[in-house]
Amino acid sequence: MRINQERLAATFITLCEIDSPSKKEGRVAEYLKSVFKEMDAEVTEDGSADETGSDCGNLLVRFSGSLDKEPVFLNCHMDTVLPADGVKVLRKGEVFTSAGDTVLGGDDKAGIAVLIEVMQTLQENNMPFGPVELVFTTCEEIGLLGVKAFDPNLLKSKIGFALDTTGVHKVIIGAPAANRIVAEINGVAAHAGLNPEEGINAIQLAAQAIAGLELGRLDSESTANIGLVEGGTATNIIPEKAVVKGEIRSHSEEKLAVYTEKTRAVFSKIISNWQDPAGKTKGRPSLDFLVIPDYPVMKLDSNSNVIRRAEQAAALINADLEFLVAGGGSDANIFNSYGLQCAILSTGMDKVHSTEETIRLSDMARTAELVMALLT
Structure with a gap:
Protein backbone atom coordinates (compact mmCIF):
# COMPACT_ATOMS: atom_id res chain seq x y z
CA MET A 1 0.00 0.00 0.00
CA ARG A 2 1.44 3.37 -1.03
CA ILE A 3 2.01 6.16 1.44
CA ASN A 4 -0.04 9.31 0.90
CA GLN A 5 2.93 11.60 0.37
CA GLU A 6 1.02 14.87 0.23
CA ARG A 7 -0.75 14.10 3.49
CA LEU A 8 2.62 13.18 4.99
CA ALA A 9 4.00 16.52 3.79
CA ALA A 10 1.08 18.43 5.28
CA THR A 11 1.45 16.67 8.62
CA PHE A 12 5.18 17.34 8.65
CA ILE A 13 4.71 21.05 7.96
CA THR A 14 2.03 21.32 10.64
CA LEU A 15 4.30 19.69 13.22
CA CYS A 16 7.35 21.76 12.34
CA GLU A 17 5.40 25.00 12.62
CA ILE A 18 4.34 24.15 16.18
CA ASP A 19 7.24 25.53 18.19
CA SER A 20 8.46 22.96 20.70
CA PRO A 21 11.86 23.76 22.19
CA SER A 22 12.87 21.52 25.07
CA LYS A 23 10.56 21.86 28.08
CA LYS A 24 7.87 23.46 25.90
CA GLU A 25 6.55 20.43 24.04
CA GLY A 26 2.99 20.82 25.31
CA ARG A 27 1.42 22.08 22.07
CA VAL A 28 2.86 19.17 20.10
CA ALA A 29 1.63 16.77 22.77
CA GLU A 30 -1.90 18.19 22.53
CA TYR A 31 -1.80 17.89 18.74
CA LEU A 32 -0.73 14.25 18.99
CA LYS A 33 -3.40 13.46 21.55
CA SER A 34 -6.05 14.82 19.18
CA VAL A 35 -4.70 12.97 16.14
CA PHE A 36 -4.40 9.59 17.81
CA LYS A 37 -7.65 9.77 19.76
CA GLU A 38 -9.40 10.22 16.42
CA MET A 39 -7.86 6.86 15.48
CA ASP A 40 -9.32 5.30 18.65
CA ALA A 41 -5.87 4.67 20.06
CA GLU A 42 -5.21 4.38 23.79
CA VAL A 43 -3.40 7.62 24.68
CA THR A 44 -1.67 8.19 28.02
CA GLU A 45 0.43 11.10 29.28
CA ASP A 46 2.80 10.18 32.10
CA GLY A 47 3.76 12.33 35.08
CA SER A 48 7.35 12.93 34.02
CA ALA A 49 6.84 16.71 33.77
CA ASP A 50 7.38 16.97 37.53
CA GLU A 51 10.86 15.56 37.03
CA THR A 52 11.85 17.11 33.69
CA GLY A 53 10.38 20.57 34.11
CA SER A 54 8.58 20.29 30.78
CA ASP A 55 5.09 21.68 30.28
CA CYS A 56 3.88 18.15 29.48
CA GLY A 57 4.75 14.54 30.08
CA ASN A 58 5.81 11.78 27.73
CA LEU A 59 3.02 10.31 25.61
CA LEU A 60 2.35 6.60 25.22
CA VAL A 61 0.01 5.73 22.35
CA ARG A 62 -1.09 2.11 22.05
CA PHE A 63 -2.69 0.25 19.13
CA SER A 64 -3.62 -3.35 19.89
CA GLY A 65 -3.46 -4.48 16.27
CA SER A 66 -4.93 -7.67 14.88
CA LEU A 67 -1.89 -9.74 13.89
CA ASP A 68 -0.24 -12.25 16.18
CA LYS A 69 3.18 -10.58 16.08
CA GLU A 70 5.65 -9.63 18.78
CA PRO A 71 4.70 -6.16 20.06
CA VAL A 72 7.02 -3.34 19.04
CA PHE A 73 7.45 0.20 20.31
CA LEU A 74 8.36 3.16 18.11
CA ASN A 75 9.90 6.26 19.61
CA CYS A 76 10.33 9.91 18.64
CA HIS A 77 11.08 12.99 20.73
CA MET A 78 8.82 16.03 20.61
CA ASP A 79 11.39 18.73 21.37
CA THR A 80 13.76 20.54 19.01
CA VAL A 81 17.00 22.43 19.46
CA LEU A 82 17.18 26.20 19.20
CA PRO A 83 16.66 28.51 17.37
CA ALA A 84 13.05 27.38 17.07
CA ASP A 85 10.91 30.46 17.63
CA GLY A 86 8.36 30.92 14.85
CA VAL A 87 9.47 28.14 12.52
CA LYS A 88 8.29 28.69 8.95
CA VAL A 89 8.62 25.74 6.59
CA LEU A 90 9.56 26.40 2.98
CA ARG A 91 8.93 23.76 0.32
CA LYS A 92 10.59 23.60 -3.06
CA GLY A 93 9.47 20.51 -4.92
CA GLU A 94 10.00 17.69 -2.46
CA VAL A 95 12.64 19.50 -0.39
CA PHE A 96 11.74 21.15 2.91
CA THR A 97 13.82 23.80 4.70
CA SER A 98 13.20 26.51 7.24
CA ALA A 99 13.15 30.19 6.30
CA GLY A 100 16.78 30.29 7.39
CA ASP A 101 16.45 31.91 10.80
CA THR A 102 15.42 28.77 12.71
CA VAL A 103 15.96 25.05 12.57
CA LEU A 104 13.46 23.10 10.48
CA GLY A 105 12.60 20.69 13.27
CA GLY A 106 12.80 17.52 11.21
CA ASP A 107 14.78 16.26 14.16
CA ASP A 108 12.57 14.67 15.28
CA LYS A 109 9.28 15.75 13.71
CA ALA A 110 10.03 13.84 10.53
CA GLY A 111 9.79 10.69 12.62
CA ILE A 112 6.57 11.84 14.26
CA ALA A 113 4.99 12.66 10.89
CA VAL A 114 6.01 9.24 9.59
CA LEU A 115 4.35 7.46 12.51
CA ILE A 116 1.13 9.42 12.05
CA GLU A 117 1.04 8.67 8.33
CA VAL A 118 1.77 4.97 8.84
CA MET A 119 -1.06 4.54 11.33
CA GLN A 120 -3.48 6.52 9.15
CA THR A 121 -2.60 4.42 6.10
CA LEU A 122 -2.98 1.14 7.98
CA GLN A 123 -6.36 2.10 9.40
CA GLU A 124 -7.97 3.63 6.32
CA ASN A 125 -7.03 0.59 4.24
CA ASN A 126 -8.08 -1.92 6.91
CA MET A 127 -4.63 -3.47 6.80
CA PRO A 128 -3.87 -5.97 9.58
CA PHE A 129 -0.89 -5.06 11.75
CA GLY A 130 0.71 -6.21 14.95
CA PRO A 131 0.56 -4.58 18.38
CA VAL A 132 2.44 -1.27 18.45
CA GLU A 133 3.22 1.29 21.12
CA LEU A 134 4.29 4.81 20.18
CA VAL A 135 6.43 6.64 22.73
CA PHE A 136 6.81 10.41 22.31
CA THR A 137 9.33 11.84 24.75
CA THR A 138 10.20 15.30 26.02
CA CYS A 139 13.55 17.01 26.59
CA GLU A 140 15.64 14.64 24.47
CA GLU A 141 17.84 17.44 23.21
CA ILE A 142 18.90 18.58 26.69
CA GLY A 143 20.04 15.30 28.18
CA LEU A 144 17.41 12.67 27.32
CA LEU A 145 15.44 13.85 30.34
CA GLY A 146 12.06 12.60 29.15
CA VAL A 147 13.06 9.03 28.50
CA LYS A 148 15.08 8.95 31.72
CA ALA A 149 11.87 9.81 33.56
CA PHE A 150 9.80 7.27 31.59
CA ASP A 151 8.64 4.11 33.33
CA PRO A 152 9.58 1.19 31.05
CA ASN A 153 7.10 -1.01 32.89
CA LEU A 154 4.37 0.84 31.00
CA LEU A 155 5.50 -0.92 27.83
CA LYS A 156 4.31 -4.32 26.74
CA SER A 157 6.90 -4.37 23.96
CA LYS A 158 10.43 -5.66 24.50
CA ILE A 159 11.81 -4.51 21.15
CA GLY A 160 11.56 -1.14 19.47
CA PHE A 161 12.97 1.51 17.18
CA ALA A 162 13.78 5.17 17.73
CA LEU A 163 13.21 7.16 14.54
CA ASP A 164 16.00 9.65 15.08
CA THR A 165 19.02 9.73 12.79
CA THR A 166 20.09 11.09 9.43
CA GLY A 167 20.14 9.28 6.10
CA VAL A 168 17.78 6.75 4.57
CA HIS A 169 17.42 3.07 5.48
CA LYS A 170 20.21 3.33 8.04
CA VAL A 171 19.97 1.41 11.29
CA ILE A 172 22.10 2.38 14.27
CA ILE A 173 22.99 -0.65 16.39
CA GLY A 174 25.65 0.88 18.62
CA ALA A 175 26.31 4.20 20.33
CA PRO A 176 28.72 5.41 23.01
CA PRO A 296 25.12 4.37 28.88
CA VAL A 297 26.60 2.39 26.01
CA MET A 298 24.20 1.00 23.42
CA LYS A 299 25.34 -2.21 21.74
CA LEU A 300 22.95 -4.54 19.91
CA ASP A 301 23.85 -8.04 18.82
CA SER A 302 23.48 -8.64 15.09
CA ASN A 303 21.33 -11.68 15.88
CA SER A 304 19.00 -9.86 18.28
CA ASN A 305 15.24 -9.92 17.77
CA VAL A 306 15.08 -6.23 16.94
CA ILE A 307 17.66 -6.55 14.17
CA ARG A 308 15.89 -9.59 12.73
CA ARG A 309 12.63 -7.61 12.76
CA ALA A 310 14.31 -4.82 10.77
CA GLU A 311 15.78 -7.26 8.26
CA GLN A 312 12.44 -8.97 7.74
CA ALA A 313 10.72 -5.63 7.15
CA ALA A 314 13.39 -4.56 4.68
CA ALA A 315 12.97 -7.80 2.76
CA LEU A 316 9.23 -7.13 2.40
CA ILE A 317 9.88 -3.87 0.55
CA ASN A 318 13.13 -4.93 -1.17
CA ALA A 319 15.16 -2.37 0.76
CA ASP A 320 18.84 -2.62 1.62
CA LEU A 321 19.60 -1.57 5.17
CA GLU A 322 22.94 -0.18 6.32
CA PHE A 323 23.81 -1.12 9.91
CA LEU A 324 26.06 1.41 11.62
CA VAL A 325 27.62 2.44 14.91
CA ALA A 326 27.01 6.08 15.82
CA GLY A 327 28.95 8.63 17.82
CA GLY A 328 26.08 10.23 19.72
CA GLY A 329 23.48 9.30 22.27
CA SER A 330 19.69 9.21 21.96
CA ASP A 331 16.58 7.90 23.68
CA ALA A 332 17.60 4.48 22.36
CA ASN A 333 20.57 4.36 24.76
CA ILE A 334 18.20 4.68 27.69
CA PHE A 335 15.65 2.19 26.36
CA ASN A 336 18.45 -0.35 25.98
CA SER A 337 19.62 0.34 29.53
CA TYR A 338 16.10 -0.60 30.66
CA GLY A 339 16.70 -4.10 29.31
CA LEU A 340 14.79 -3.49 26.08
CA GLN A 341 16.18 -3.87 22.56
CA CYS A 342 16.00 -0.57 20.70
CA ALA A 343 17.68 0.23 17.38
CA ILE A 344 17.66 3.64 15.70
CA LEU A 345 16.08 4.15 12.27
CA SER A 346 16.96 7.00 9.93
CA THR A 347 14.23 9.34 8.72
CA GLY A 348 15.96 11.23 5.91
CA MET A 349 16.73 14.35 7.91
CA ASP A 350 19.96 16.15 7.03
CA LYS A 351 22.09 18.99 8.43
CA VAL A 352 20.25 18.76 11.72
CA HIS A 353 20.86 21.17 14.60
CA SER A 354 21.43 24.00 12.14
CA THR A 355 19.42 26.60 10.25
CA GLU A 356 20.44 24.74 7.07
CA GLU A 357 18.48 21.63 8.11
CA THR A 358 16.67 19.95 5.23
CA ILE A 359 14.70 16.82 4.33
CA ARG A 360 13.18 15.30 1.20
CA LEU A 361 9.58 14.08 1.08
CA SER A 362 10.57 10.93 -0.80
CA ASP A 363 12.99 10.01 1.99
CA MET A 364 10.30 10.39 4.62
CA ALA A 365 8.00 8.25 2.47
CA ARG A 366 10.65 5.53 2.20
CA THR A 367 10.98 5.59 5.97
CA ALA A 368 7.21 5.27 6.32
CA GLU A 369 7.17 2.25 4.01
CA LEU A 370 9.81 0.56 6.14
CA VAL A 371 7.92 1.30 9.36
CA MET A 372 4.73 -0.06 7.83
CA ALA A 373 6.58 -3.23 6.93
CA LEU A 374 7.79 -3.51 10.53
CA LEU A 375 4.19 -3.62 11.70
CA THR A 376 2.69 -5.87 9.03
Missing part, protein backbone atom coordinates in the same frame (compact mmCIF):
# COMPACT_ATOMS: atom_id res chain seq x y z
CA ALA A 177 28.27 6.12 26.67
CA ALA A 178 28.93 9.66 27.84
CA ASN A 179 29.84 11.54 30.99
CA ARG A 180 29.41 15.27 31.37
CA ILE A 181 32.05 16.97 33.52
CA VAL A 182 31.87 20.24 35.42
CA ALA A 183 35.09 21.57 36.95
CA GLU A 184 34.59 24.56 39.25
CA ILE A 185 37.87 26.23 40.16
CA ASN A 186 37.81 28.56 43.14
CA GLY A 187 40.48 31.23 43.33
CA VAL A 188 40.76 34.50 45.24
CA ALA A 189 39.49 37.84 43.99
CA ALA A 190 41.69 40.91 44.18
CA HIS A 191 42.11 44.24 42.41
CA ALA A 192 44.10 43.52 39.27
CA GLY A 193 45.90 46.86 39.34
CA LEU A 194 46.32 47.69 43.02
CA ASN A 195 47.06 44.38 44.71
CA PRO A 196 47.24 41.52 42.18
CA GLU A 197 49.63 39.59 44.44
CA GLU A 198 46.75 38.89 46.81
CA GLY A 199 44.61 37.18 44.19
CA ILE A 200 44.46 33.73 42.61
CA ASN A 201 43.32 33.81 39.00
CA ALA A 202 40.78 31.00 38.59
CA ILE A 203 40.62 31.48 34.82
CA GLN A 204 44.39 31.09 34.54
CA LEU A 205 44.26 27.84 36.49
CA ALA A 206 41.41 26.62 34.28
CA ALA A 207 43.45 27.45 31.19
CA GLN A 208 46.44 25.53 32.52
CA ALA A 209 44.25 22.51 33.19
CA ILE A 210 42.60 22.63 29.77
CA ALA A 211 46.02 22.91 28.12
CA GLY A 212 47.00 19.67 29.84
CA LEU A 213 43.97 17.71 28.65
CA GLU A 214 43.90 15.31 25.73
CA LEU A 215 40.93 16.39 23.65
CA GLY A 216 39.31 15.33 20.39
CA ARG A 217 39.58 11.68 19.36
CA LEU A 218 41.29 9.80 22.14
CA ASP A 219 41.21 6.38 20.47
CA SER A 220 39.04 4.48 18.01
CA GLU A 221 36.23 4.27 20.57
CA SER A 222 36.53 7.46 22.59
CA THR A 223 36.34 11.26 22.33
CA ALA A 224 36.63 14.21 24.71
CA ASN A 225 35.67 17.86 24.46
CA ILE A 226 35.64 21.05 26.48
CA GLY A 227 32.72 23.08 25.24
CA LEU A 228 32.10 25.85 27.75
CA VAL A 229 34.30 28.04 29.96
CA GLU A 230 32.78 30.68 32.23
CA GLY A 231 34.38 33.05 34.71
CA GLY A 232 35.22 36.54 35.76
CA THR A 233 33.20 39.64 36.51
CA ALA A 234 35.34 42.55 35.27
CA THR A 235 38.69 43.19 33.59
CA ASN A 236 40.10 44.89 36.68
CA ILE A 237 39.23 42.07 39.07
CA ILE A 238 41.24 38.88 39.33
CA PRO A 239 38.57 36.21 38.73
CA GLU A 240 37.58 34.30 41.82
CA LYS A 241 35.80 31.50 40.01
CA ALA A 242 35.98 29.64 36.70
CA VAL A 243 33.66 26.89 35.52
CA VAL A 244 34.74 24.46 32.81
CA LYS A 245 32.17 22.14 31.22
CA GLY A 246 32.84 19.28 28.84
CA GLU A 247 32.08 15.70 27.99
CA ILE A 248 33.77 12.37 27.44
CA ARG A 249 32.31 9.65 25.25
CA SER A 250 33.35 6.06 24.66
CA HIS A 251 31.94 2.84 23.27
CA SER A 252 33.72 1.17 26.20
CA GLU A 253 32.38 1.80 29.70
CA GLU A 254 35.82 0.89 31.07
CA LYS A 255 37.59 3.44 28.89
CA LEU A 256 35.00 6.05 29.77
CA ALA A 257 35.81 5.59 33.45
CA VAL A 258 39.56 5.77 32.78
CA TYR A 259 39.40 8.92 30.67
CA THR A 260 37.04 10.58 33.12
CA GLU A 261 39.44 9.92 35.98
CA LYS A 262 42.39 11.19 33.91
CA THR A 263 40.50 14.43 33.34
CA ARG A 264 39.83 14.79 37.04
CA ALA A 265 43.49 14.13 37.78
CA VAL A 266 44.68 16.89 35.43
CA PHE A 267 42.51 19.49 37.15
CA SER A 268 43.46 18.22 40.61
CA LYS A 269 47.17 18.36 39.82
CA ILE A 270 46.98 21.98 38.68
CA ILE A 271 45.29 22.94 41.94
CA SER A 272 47.55 20.89 44.23
CA ASN A 273 50.75 22.11 42.51
CA TRP A 274 49.80 25.78 42.76
CA GLN A 275 52.37 27.94 44.53
CA ASP A 276 52.16 31.51 45.76
CA PRO A 277 54.95 33.32 43.89
CA ALA A 278 54.94 36.43 46.09
CA GLY A 279 53.82 34.92 49.36
CA LYS A 280 50.99 37.43 49.67
CA THR A 281 47.97 35.51 48.44
CA LYS A 282 45.08 35.32 50.85
CA GLY A 283 44.25 31.61 50.67
CA ARG A 284 44.68 28.71 48.29
CA PRO A 285 42.74 27.56 45.20
CA SER A 286 40.29 24.69 45.40
CA LEU A 287 38.45 22.43 42.98
CA ASP A 288 34.94 21.04 42.83
CA PHE A 289 34.80 18.35 40.13
CA LEU A 290 31.43 16.91 39.18
CA VAL A 291 30.84 13.92 36.90
CA ILE A 292 27.32 13.55 35.51
CA PRO A 293 26.59 10.24 33.76
CA ASP A 294 24.72 11.26 30.61
CA TYR A 295 23.83 7.96 28.97
